[in-house]
Amino acid sequence: KQEVTQIPAALSVPEGENLVLNCSFTDSAIYNLQWFRQDPGKGLTSLLLIQSSQREQTSGRLNASLDKSSGRSTLYIAASQPGDSATYLCAGSNSGNTPLVFGKGTRLSVIA
Amino acid sequence: GAVVSQHPSWVICKSGTSVKIECRSLDFQATTMFWYRQFPKQSLMLMATSNEGSKATYEQGVEKDKFLINHASLTLSTLTVTSAHPEDSSFYICSARELTGGNFEQFFGPGTRLTVL
Numbered sequence: 001k002q003e004v005t006q007i008p009a010a011l012s013v014p015e016g017e018n019l020v021l022n023c024s025f026t027d028s029a030i031y032n033l034q035w036f037r038q039d040p041g042k043g044l045t046s047l048l049l050i051q052s053s054q055r056e057q058t059s060g061r062l063n064a065s066l067d068k069s070s071g072r073s074t075l076y077i078a079a080s081q082p083g084d085s086a087t088y089l090c091a092g093s094n095s096g097n098t099p100l101v102f103g104k105g106t107r108l109s110v111i112a
Numbered sequence: 113g114a115v116v117s118q119h120p121s122w123v124i125c126k127s128g129t130s131v132k133i134e135c136r137s138l139d140f141q142a143t144t145m146f147w148y149r150q151f152p153k154q155s156l157m158l159m160a161t162s163n164e165g166s167k168a169t170y171e172q173g174v175e176k177d178k179f180l181i182n183h184a185s186l187t188l189s190t191l192t193v194t195s196a197h198p199e200d201s202s203f204y205i206c207s208a209r210e211l212t213g214g215n216f217e218q219f220f221g222p223g224t225r226l227t228v229l
Contacts, residue, residue: 031216032216032217034217034218036220041225042222042223043205043220043221043222043223044156044205044220044223046217046219046220049217089155089156091156093216093218096209096216097144097216099146099158099161099207099218100146100207100218101158102148102155102156102157103155104154104155105155
């Protein structure tokens with residue numbers, strides 16, 4: 001069964017800094033890997049979805065990579081802004097029929 | 113992307129009562145829906161997988177008689193928390209997977225915050 005780990009658990013950076021959030025998973029036969037954002041008390045906002053055949057996906061200032069052989073994914077946020085402050089969750093599934101398994105998240109604070 | 117709704121968005125109930133939460137896929141059909149639970153400052157934990165027209169599959173440690181799941185149609189799944197107690201207070205989030213489509217993406221509802229007094 002897929003297990004997902006995220007480090008660091010919390011991160012505080014000054015505005016404008018580029019940053020990387022890390023996610024690792026135990027089963028390299030991963031089917032989908034998704035990054036989400038969650039604001040306090042709110043639901044999930046899907047940021048990027050990487051299929052197993054892909055190495056990376058980009059959306060605006062966000063770039064997510066997937067390295068199945070090493071069991072790692074990274075979420076790169078360029079030119080961070082205070083509005084980026086939130087918890088970022090990484091989740092992976094092993095097939096089209098199995099549910100996403102979530103990491104514990106990284107709580108990001110961008111200081112103005 | 114596809115839209116998943118949940119109702120209610122929040123509910124407060126007395127201990128011992130039952131609460132029903134609805135999850136709907138608004139613009140697509142979902143043979144499979146998932147129910148997650150999230151305690152404060154914790155991540156999402158899968159409770160059960162719900163397949164249309166069949167019994168739900170529960171994760172280890174989740175009481176199926178307490179958390180009743182019904183997936184009666186391709187667009188609706190319900191979670192009923194029976195005889196709710198304060199320890200059931202949590203954020204419940206449903207997710208639906210499209211019947212067709214190449215990447216089997218899961219779409220998430222906005223969540224339901226349950227507070228049991």
